[in-house]
């Protein structure tokens with residue numbers, strides 16, 4: 312069986328065509344079952360006793376995060392999502408409230424930064440929104456902000472950012488680097504990025520349950536008060552069990568073949584879809600990610616097309632309005648984000664549907 316066939320066989324049958332892993336991947340039957348099993352166990356022995364029994368599973372989950380990021384399992388905590396992790400990091404920050412990030416920063420992250428009183432400065436980029444690492448190194452040295460925040464792979468565009476160069480510049484200037492890996496985790500290589508914190512959601516490329524996330528930090532970054540608060544906070548332990556299993560499956564399948572296949576899938580999508588009925592692909596064909604964004608031809612509303620693709624063709628994609636990256640996007644886009652199991656037929660169906668709807 313190919314990687315894609317194996318991935319598909321482990322999941323419930325798909326109703327239609329699912330090209331939406333950047334929003335929410337499909338979970339395996341085993342993950343769904345493990346989550347339900349934990350809830351059943353809570354009813355049998357009590358929620359707190361069941362949580363103790365699940366401790367080794369959660370530890371294995373944190374160990375898998377360690378394998379994927381280079382952090383120690385003890386420095387990984389569960390959150391309720393990526394946004395929650397950023398909220399915790401910024402709320403806990405005791406230094407200067409200035410922060411540098413890309414112009415393509417995720418809109419909801421910008422709102423969180425503003426809510427915590429951060430003054431946001433743009434890092435230099437080229438015309439595609441890719442970090443200009445050499446220029447950024449100079450800017451950071453000349454006027455170091457309190458924090459640097461990087462989203463190595465955005466929600467609105469499949470461009471993979473050069474993390475290592477930025478991390479080196481941050482290290483040289485003693486500026487903590489926070490990384491939003493909501494799209495990068497379990498998708499592109501996130502090992503040893505040199506960041507002080509990395510956080511992600513569960514439901515995207517890692518294909519875990521919804522409503523959970525992860526935060527890994529360098530020891531000493533978070534305050535003892537915050538760590539104690541996180542340790543005692545109410546949590547959806549069943550979802551943590553499901554996520555831990557999903558991470559175990561990911562590591563067992565092989566992060567590297569998955570990464571390679573996702574890059575292949577991105578190139579397939581861009582080749583199959585660019586120019587179809589006037590839709591234009593934003594990313595370079597060989598950008599090593601499985602996120603493809605398409606801008607519509609004049610007079611076509613991407614939001615309407617997204618709805619009609621579901622209602623009339625059972626093809627699931629994402630509508631990405633400019634609020635997703637308000638400092639970079641100038642027009643809405645349709646995001647196509649298949650996982651490793653996509654087939655050329657799936658793209659052919661989408662191309663035909665786009666032609667009929669445009």
Ligand SMILES: *Cc1c(COP(=O)(O)O)cnc(C)c1O
Nearest residue numbers: 392393394395417465466493512
């Ligand atoms: C989805 C996403 C988030 C938010 O994740 P939640 O778990 O829903 O809070 C943050 N950043 C990026 C880049 C995302 O794609």
